[in-house]
Amino acid sequence: MLSSTSSEIPAAGWRTFLALWGSQSISQIGSYVAWFALNVYVAQTLYPAPEQKAPLALALGAFAIAATLLAVLLAPVAGSVADRTSRKRVMLTCDVLSGALTLGLVALMFGAVVPFWLLLAFVIVTQAVSIFHEAALESSYAMIVPEEQLTRANGLMQTTRTFSSLLAPTLATLLIGVPTLLHGSGWLASLRDGVPFALLVDGVSFLIAAAILARLAVPSPPPAEDHGGAAANLRADTRLGWTYLLRRPPLLHLLILAAALNFATAAIPVYQTLLTTFTLEPDRTSRGLSFAATLAIIQTATSAGMFLGGLVISTWGGLKRRRVLGILLPCLLCGAGLVLMGLSGNLYLTAAAFALTVFVMPITMAHSNGIWQSQVPRELQGRVFAVRRIVGRFTVPLGMAFVSGLSTTLPPGPVIAALGLLVIVICALQLLSPTVQRVEDKAYLEGLAAARGG
Structure with a gap:
């Protein structure tokens, strides 16, 4: 087994982490903005009427339950993948896939009202991708950060999550209000709301994170031994x-x-x-x-x-x-x-x-x-x-x-x-x-x- 001694950490490990932290922070802010905007879309576009309180509550609850259950159900698969493949490749794939899915939803919203079942499918798939990304990212800290800096590194990530949750409502509200600000200014003013703009920020943030990550050296340990098939590997x-x-x-x-x-x-x-x-x-x-x-x-x-x-x-x-x-x-x-x-x-x-x-x-x-x-x-x-x-x-x-x-x-x-x-x-x-x-x-x-x- 590999030990976790600082001597095995790359010389530029802390700088690599700061670049990784910065890129993922951009993506995380975008994700919080998108989550807020999706809830607004459900409340104001899909179920805006007073008599629709019940389906609105069920819809918002479905979002939360899907995210929570997926984190538990997919954890073993995501952990296995993180130990059996390049962690950098996993993170890159997840960033690009999340960006593409989000931009695809943006394109749909510009043209039509997106039904709830499709939004729920989007949440399920993107949350699943996020779980794989989290598994690869969290297990990469010790590969690039000296042991004495691990607590600080985790603290920076915690700060980003908190700052994102504070900033997201304000930024999302500004983006959602774009059509109102452009009233009478061409096709943008004809949009029902600016939720697509909030999602656009999220999609672009994923691609920015991927572009930065592609230039970083994030080593992975030797892959785990193969036990004969994906199911056997997962059980083992x-x-x-x-x-x-x-x-x-x-x-x-x-x-x-x-x-x-x-x-x-x-x-x-x-x-x-x-x-x-x-x-x-x-x-x-x-x-x-x-x-x-x-x-x-x-x-x-x-x-x-x-x-x-x-x-x-x-x-x-x-x-x-x-x-x-x-x-x-x-x-x-x-x-x-x-x-x-x-x-x-x-x-x-x-x-x-x-x-x-x-x-x-x-x-x-x-x-x-x-x-x-x-x-x-x-x-x-x-x-x-x-x-x-x-x-x-x-x-x-x-x-x-x-x-x-x-x-x-x-x-x-x-x-x-x-x-x-x-x-x-x-x-x-x-x-x-x-x-x-x-x-x-x-x-x-x-x-x-x-x-x-x-």
């Missing part, structure tokens, strides 16, 4: 990923923590609406605030907290030693934030609790990704990270369903506080576990694996 690769984790309990403990954290925080957008509707009703009324204004305050605080967290970890670069504390201590604060938001009846205290809860998330994720990327051999990262995604992400829809279901019969505040307490208890147990504290000791991990048969 999935089994390898599970076996690798089961034989290394410290990594498995971190994965359980991530799953619990995702379960507790997956429904944060739902928390915002539920708390504004029920828990904060007396306080906002006493302040003379409308429902929309109250929700806007909470959403703004949440977005600002997430962005600042990404900025802090990108600038700081994270812990260089005992990075596990960069996971567990922020997770404790995240749990405390959930408890506070669940118990608070004060608008501004609740907004601060949301900001605290999401502020620590990029810090936690950057340290976690850095540990996984430095501890798992680079030629196994695609397959092991696939199992990591399955376990970590399958709790997202469960968390959403749990909170939504209980909140139909119970006040949402105590439910959210209980989830925060769950996170605190799990983090405290991990902090007290000597096994977890040695997660960065490679010799210890391999000793455990050898004692368990591999």
Whole structure:
């Protein structure tokens, strides 16, 4: 197996990563803009009438469910591909394919109203392509970035995601309004809306990312051995990923923590609406605030907290030693934030609790990704990270369903506080576990694996 020592990293590795980060950031901003625009298209073009609220809700839910389920179902396949082919080639193919599909949808929108079934098919296919791209990209960090810079690299990616989510609504709204701005100015003014322009930005951003990536040196480890056919390879690769984790309990403990954290925080957008509707009703009324204004305050605080967290970890670069504390201590604060938001009846205290809860998330994720990327051999990262995604992400829809279901019969505040307490208890147990504290000791991990048969 390849080791993850800095001596094997290309001399220009950090510059290569910055170029890769910049190109993928452009693409990610475009994707967030396109996602926002698609939701607007469904709401304003396909189902604009008041009596169409039910099909509108089903359509938006179908988008979210498709994206979430695909991330779980395709993770093993994407991980196997990332370890068996050139990771750069996978990313290039995904960027070009996504760009072509998006530009094709733009062409259709310029000529006709696109039906929902076709939009859903577009979302499914492009999300599937994105999952393969993510698997190849995430497993490439350790090939080009020195180990001591992995946390900073992941922090930069987290910052891009947050910045994209903040910028996308404004940029998409401007693009969607182009026909109105050009009223009476030729064929552009005859368009129903400017959603095609928002999608055009996304399609072009993919092609720009591909053009930059084509010029970068992104090495891949030697491909995994062939076990005889794609189906046999997939079974063997999935089994390898599970076996690798089961034989290394410290990594498995971190994965359980991530799953619990995702379960507790997956429904944060739902928390915002539920708390504004029920828990904060007396306080906002006493302040003379409308429902929309109250929700806007909470959403703004949440977005600002997430962005600042990404900025802090990108600038700081994270812990260089005992990075596990960069996971567990922020997770404790995240749990405390959930408890506070669940118990608070004060608008501004609740907004601060949301900001605290999401502020620590990029810090936690950057340290976690850095540990996984430095501890798992680079030629196994695609397959092991696939199992990591399955376990970590399958709790997202469960968390959403749990909170939504209980909140139909119970006040949402105590439910959210209980989830925060769950996170605190799990983090405290991990902090007290000597096994977890040695997660960065490679010799210890391999000793455990050898004692368990591999």
